Amino acid sequence: MQQNNRTERHTIAVLADNEAGVLARVVGLFSGRGYNIESLTVAEVDPARHTSRITIVTSGTPEVLEQIRAQLGRLVPVHRVVDWSIDKPGIEREMALVKVAGAGEKRVEALRMADAFRARPVDTTHTSFVFEITGSPSKLDSFIDLMRPLGLVEVSRTGVAAISRGPEAM
Amino acid sequence: MDKDDRNTRQAAAPALEMTGAQMVIRALKDQGVTYIFGYPGGAVLPIYDALFAASDIVHVLVRHEQGAVHAAEGYARSTGKPGVVLVTSGPGATNAVTGITDALMDSIPLVVLTGQVATHLIGNDAFQEADTIGITRPCTKHNWLVKDIDDLARILHEAFQIAVSGRPGPVVVDIPKDVQFKKRPYVGPAAVAHRTYRPPTEPKPGVIEKAVALMAEARRPVFYTGGGIVNAGPAASAGLRELVELTGFPITSTLMGLGAYPASGPNWLGMLGMHGTYEANNAMHDCDVMICLGARFDDRVTGRTDAFSPGSKKIHLDIDASQINKNIRVDLPIVADAGKAIAAMVRVWKARKYAANGAALKQWWAQIGRWRAKRCLDYKPSSAVIKPQYAIDRLYEMTRGRDVYITTEVGQHQMWAAQRFKFEAPNRWMTSGGLGTMGYGLPAAVGVQLAHPESLVIDIAGEASVQMTMQEIGTAVQYDLPVKIFILNNRYMGMVRQWQQLLHGSRYSHSYSETLPDFVKLAEAFGAAGFVAERPDELDAKIAEMIAVDKPVLFDCRVDQKENCYPMIPSGAPHNEMILSDAEDEAAELGEAGKMLV
Ligand SMILES: Cc1ncc(C[n+]2csc(CCOP(=O)(O)OP(=O)(O)O)c2C)c(N)n1
Ligand SMILES: [Mg+2]
Numbered sequence: 103m104q105q106n107n108r109t110e111r112h113t114i115a116v117l118a119d120n121e122a123g124v125l126a127r128v129v130g131l132f133s134g135r136g137y138n139i140e141s142l143t144v145a146e147v148d149p150a151r152h153t154s155r156i157t158i159v160t161s162g163t164p165e166v167l168e169q170i171r172a173q174l175g176r177l178v179p180v181h182r183v184v185d186w187s188i189d190k191p192g193i194e195r196e197m198a199l200v201k202v203a204g205a206g207e208k209r210v211e212a213l214r215m216a217d218a219f220r221a222r223p224v225d226t227t228h229t230s231f232v233f234e235i236t237g238s239p240s241k242l243d244s245f246i247d248l249m250r251p252l253g254l255v256e257v258s259r260t261g262v263a264a265i266s267r268g269p270e271a272m
Numbered sequence: 273m274d275k276d277d278r279n280t281r282q283a284a285a286p287a288l289e290m291t292g293a294q295m296v297i298r299a300l301k302d303q304g305v306t307y308i309f310g311y312p313g314g315a316v317l318p319i320y321d322a323l324f325a326a327s328d329i330v331h332v333l334v335r336h337e338q339g340a341v342h343a344a345e346g347y348a349r350s351t352g353k354p355g356v357v358l359v360t361s362g363p364g365a366t367n368a369v370t371g372i373t374d375a376l377m378d379s380i381p382l383v384v385l386t387g388q389v390a391t392h393l394i395g396n397d398a399f400q401e402a403d404t405i406g407i408t409r410p411c412t413k414h415n416w417l418v419k420d421i422d423d424l425a426r427i428l429h430e431a432f433q434i435a436v437s438g439r440p441g442p443v444v445v446d447i448p449k450d451v452q453f454k455k456r457p458y459v460g461p462a463a464v465a466h467r468t469y470r471p472p473t474e475p476k477p478g479v480i481e482k483a484v485a486l487m488a489e490a491r492r493p494v495f496y497t498g499g500g501i502v503n504a505g506p507a508a509s510a511g512l513r514e515l516v517e518l519t520g521f522p523i524t525s526t527l528m529g530l531g532a533y534p535a536s537g538p539n540w541l542g543m544l545g546m547h548g549t550y551e552a553n554n555a556m557h558d559c560d561v562m563i564c565l566g567a568r569f570d571d572r573v574t575g576r577t578d579a580f581s582p583g584s585k586k587i588h589l590d591i592d593a594s595q596i597n598k599n600i601r602v603d604l605p606i607v608a609d610a611g612k613a614i615a616a617m618v619r620v621w622k623a624r625k626y627a628a629n630g631a632a633l634k635q636w637w638a639q640i641g642r643w644r645a646k647r648c649l650d651y652k653p654s655s656a657v658i659k660p661q662y663a664i665d666r667l668y669e670m671t672r673g674r675d676v677y678i679t680t681e682v683g684q685h686q687m688w689a690a691q692r693f694k695f696e697a698p699n700r701w702m703t704s705g706g707l708g709t710m711g712y713g714l715p716a717a718v719g720v721q722l723a724h725p726e727s728l729v730i731d732i733a734g735e736a737s738v739q740m741t742m743q744e745i746g747t748a749v750q751y752d753l754p755v756k757i758f759i760l761n762n763r764y765m766g767m768v769r770q771w772q773q774l775l776h777g778s779r780y781s782h783s784y785s786e787t788l789p790d791f792v793k794l795a796e797a798f799g800a801a802g803f804v805a806e807r808p809d810e811l812d813a814k815i816a817e818m819i820a821v822d823k824p825v826l827f828d829c830r831v832d833q834k835e836n837c838y839p840m841i842p843s844g845a846p847h848n849e850m851i852l853s854d855a856e857d858e859a860a861e862l863g864e865a866g867k868m869l870v
Contacts, residue, residue: 165601172593176594178414178469179414
């Protein structure tokens with residue numbers, strides 16, 4: 103197709119029946135059609151109606167992103183697909199656990215930075231911290247970059263959760 | 273199929289307790305199923321046992337599970353009803369995968385029931401265990417593993433609903449053996465509807481008005497129609513005919529849509545695409561308004577996409593929203609059932625008293641006349657060898673006026689059949705379009721003949737393709753299905769040879785059949801009849817004999833070995849750069865880029 107090469111990063115939420123294999127369907131769709139997944143989170147959000155919410159951060163040209171939305175919408179157990187970057191303004195948050203080890207000046211600096219980012223130490227030893235940080239993915243990126251020279255050991259990120267602003271549901 | 277009809281038939285049924293296997297049979301009956309195509313094995317023995325007692329379901333024993341699926345496809349495509357398949361776990365299921373993928377690509381409604389090892393064995397690499405759900409997830413519209421007997425009846429009914437509604441497609445229900453033995457009260461279809469799956473079928477308000485207004489302004493319009501019209505049922509085809517007549521626009525169709533508009537109709541341009549007609553492809557390229565109805569801008573149709581119909585406004589009607597803007601950006605999408613949308617177009621055109629731009633349309637038809645004058649389907653006749661085109665023409669003429677259904681294999685013969693056999697009605701043409709599955713046609717013919725016992729069912733075949741599923745002649749013989757397998761025998765995988773000639777310096781690597789079976793003896797070995805024709809002057813008499821025989825027939829029609837199928841848009845070329853004959857192709861530059869494409 104007449105495509106341009108502008109790649110955009112979009113966050114897409116998918117509301118689906120929480121039935122066996124639904125995640126495999128979504129992931130298989132992305133791998134089978136050659137789409138990118140930058141992050142993916144999934145959890146049941148309504149136990150009474152057995153619905154799960156999958157939040158996918160993906161990137162592609164506008165044409166590819168349009169296909170991704172349409173292909174997701176076509177899956178039988180999928181009820182709704184919302185692209186936060188297009189359909190409505192959304193809030194995105196991600197959580198990370200960041201382990202930093204070191205002593206002396208670097209350790210003090212790490213703690214000072216964490217404070218500035220409102221990252222909370224959730225595990226502390228004489229030689230290490232585990233910080234919990236929540237925010238936009240880019241805020242997490244910056245924090246992790248800053249920790250790198252200060253003894254970054256390990257990172258665990260949840261992937262993005264997103265929701266719309268205002269009183270309405272997706 | 274009419275769902276309400278099925279529902280009412282079942283409405284009053286009491287909640288009977290029965291085994292899972294009995295439920296399967298009961299659910300099939302309640303869904304109006306009369307034929308199933310299958311092959312037994314360990315993991316479906318309980319269902320076969322229940323089948324043993326069932327009198328009103330006919331089980332057709334195939335010779336290979338791929339054959340079962342293609343037969344079900346032929347049945348479905350020729351009747352508009354879902355086809356049903358029953359196979360065992362492991363190899364039974366994996367053998368069915370080609371057929372299931374074929375049905376997905378061509379939007380054929382199928383319900384495929386697979387046996388599975390007992391639930392407590394799943395994941396243990398048990399005997400004949402395969403992850404059928406995992407394997408078939410990407411090649412089904414949807415699939416289910418039924419781990420709990422409480423879900424079985426509901427899932428079976430949902431399976432039918434999903435296979436036939438929206439864009440039709442194959443579904444798989446994988447049933448572990450222990451679930452087949454468990455007992456529960458049965459739930460009828462009336463009590464079942466999928467929780468959320470409701471594909472929209474009505475066009476959005478206003479969109480039809482816009483489309484029709486665009487059509488009325490067109491100076492060089494063309495209808496580009498596809499299999500979606502056939503899938504939408506006979507009323508959609510009838511509506512299309514009315515719309516074409518009202519507007520006076522020219523019409524072309526994809527391989528899958530042949531017959532929706534009659535080939536004898538005055539506005540018919542012939543098929544479009546890689547082996548479509550010169551007039552159809554040039555009309556597509558030069559049109560100013562393209563009305564795509566139930567087709568999906570497949571790469572066989574578009575050729576080079578960045579040079580595809582550059583000056584046109586495009587209307588695209590499809591029931592599947594994911595087809596919109598997938599390969600080609602369109603100006604006016606209509607996501608709806610083809611029958612409903614076309615009926616609405618007819619209504620609006622009449623209500624608004626629209627009239628086509630007569631003067632412009634006249635010029636456009638004059639241009640089309642000049643393209644038609646190229647006579648792109650002409651070929652060099654011969655009195656020494658049977659030209660494959662001649663064979664198709666004779667087959668057409670000699671079966672004309674009869675109640676004929678045609679299936680095909682895949683290759684040159686398929687394209688010649690599509691170009692030359694004239695279809696007047698939908699559901700008469702069964703071919704593997706999207707997947708291009710050699711071996712489709714013979715088993716598909718079996719399914720068609722079963723559904724239409726009095727009709728003349730012919731598989732236009734290639735000698736290579738037919739060998740992929742030829743064991744199904746056994747099925748045809750067993751069930752007295754007098755299908756005619758008309759083999760255009762060129763001793764080559766002709767389509768492969770043609771590409772090797774055009775793109776690979778005539779290096780015919782492994783595309784010649786050094787050995788072939790004696791098709792007459794082969795037919796006789798199966799209990800069918802065999803014929804050979806080698807000379808043009810004997811062809812008519814032999815075809816007449818073939819038609820007269822009340823048995824399955826293998827017809828070995830020896831044709832010119834080196835004939836190429838033209839016209840042709842080489843891969844990677846735009847619509848207005850067609851090769852019309854061998855003479856031209858020597859001069860034609862087939863770019864390196866085209867070689868990369870399939
Ligand atoms: C299962 C399968 N394998 C391979 C191919 C690739 N292929 C396409 S056409 C063709 C040759 C078909 O030969 P034949 O049936 O003799 O038909 P002809 O082109 O000679 O008319 C082949 C190998 C295919 N379409 N399907
Ligand atoms: Mg051949």
